[in-house]
Amino acid sequence: MKILVTGATGFVGSHLLKKLLPEHQITVLTRNIEKAQKEFADKVDYLSDLNGLSELNDYDAVINLAGEPIVAKRWSPAQKDKICKSRWDITQQISSLIQASENPPNCLISASAIGFYGARDKERLDEASAGREEFSHQVCKHWESHALSAQSNLTRVCVTRIGIVLGDNGGALAKMLPPFKLGLGGPIGHGEQGMSWIHIDDLTELMLYLLQSPQCKGIFNATAPNPVSNKDFATALGKAIQRPAFIPTPAIALKLAMGEMSELLTEGQFVYPGRTLLSGFQFRFPYIQDALDNLFAKPELCHN
Template identity: 60%
Template sequence: MNILITGATGFVGKHLVAKLTEHKLTVLSRDINHAAKVLGTHHTFIEDISQLSHLNNFDAVINLAGEPIVAKRWTKNQKIRICHSRWDITQNLSQLIASSQHPPKTFISASAIGYYGRQGQEPVDEHSQFHDEFSHQICQKWEQLALEADSSTTRVCIPRIGIVLGKNGGALSKMLPPFKLGLGGPIGKGKQGMSWIHQDDLVALIIWMLTTPTTRGIYNATAPNPVSNAEFSSALGKALNRPAKIIAPPLALRLAMGEMSELLTEGQYVLPSHALSEGFTFKFTDVNSALAAIV
């Protein structure tokens, strides 16, 4: 397949690229030299989407681009960057697909479980209602813009991605330092849900969507067994052979991180009902074994 991919140098993207060796990849990146260094020089690179007037030559598009949501404090300007880094590229890709005489057969465009907003203790799946807050607002428009490309010739798949666990990046890179020192532990009472997915399973899920013609629509990209923050903290401490008893006060996080702290103090128990019902098999379904394999 000839595949156009955005966000290829990110934590998920570079591992996905490594698994797509049998395909021809065109990488859209603002920094071609960096992308070539990270991914290899054998790919085709495009610096700006304005270089494309159609997508007739592509069999599929995978869109993983977006400003990291926890990179900086959520100032007004940072919120705008977070939104438009996702919305603008997705809108441009949908418009290019619509203007193609022979459009790509598949458009996989990332979203996040932030779509659901805070959900308390009740499990949610793809049919559940949402809580209207900033994370939902990002994802709702992000998905809407991607779904504009859906047609009889192009199927759109949207993975709502949970907390991705893997080596050398992602959520664990921020969690590991205090836990390695024995200073980790739950946030507040630790009852908030943590819907995680092993990096290998996320990459496999995206490739499954790419290669399974019957897939279409929204898929929760989370392992079948979400856990509480307290359970996750205990599992990470166990994997590192360190205690994980020090409680992080939600108020301190709020003072340090502002509104962004709600990503840690609130949560969801998200189930991948759609993928499971269509036959996708997760390799890592237990957080203890997943963390042990990584750490």
């Protein structure tokens, strides 16, 4: 299969390409070709932008993972605008090119996030649940709308609402680990907020599954079927690295340090992958302790 991938140098994208490269011909869309070449060398083709293209007839599929990291910087108005445009503009451009193609890609897999649902206390959410009007919902709502506009009889669109991705060499764990390794980790605030997570291997396998399953289209929650409270997550992480995990981080401290962005940590949601399971996909790591134990059995995450 000839596949165009955006966001390939990101945390999820780099893991996904390791699985795609042995069997598929990959073109990477990246603003920084020099950086991408250091990672992928001559194993892929490169595009710096889509401006010179009028259609995507040459591609069998597109996987769209591009977007400014949502926790990279404090949410100033300028940063919010960057978060939105980095997702909306490229997705809209891809969909327009698919629509203009006589022989379009037969599949578009486009990332979204469980931020679509907003902060929802202890409510159990699935793909049919409505979103709550806040910044993260607005980001995802328009992101998804642009992707779904590419849907036709010739192109099926799969949108993955991705939860907290747990993996080695980056992602959420890289930001969480330092205090836990020092024995200073613990729950955030009251600790009852939901954490809907997914092991990086399950996420990449889900994307491959959707790519290869012609019956699949629409919205799919990319979260393990057993979300946990923040307190239970902290306990599992402490156990996996053999450190205590009972020192709480006050919500007010995060609010002062991070501003509005702190809501990603102090509030949460319990998201269930209903359509994902109904599609036939099977999770290798449905439980948090198994997922963390697997990750910390790898040399990259050994205690030091």
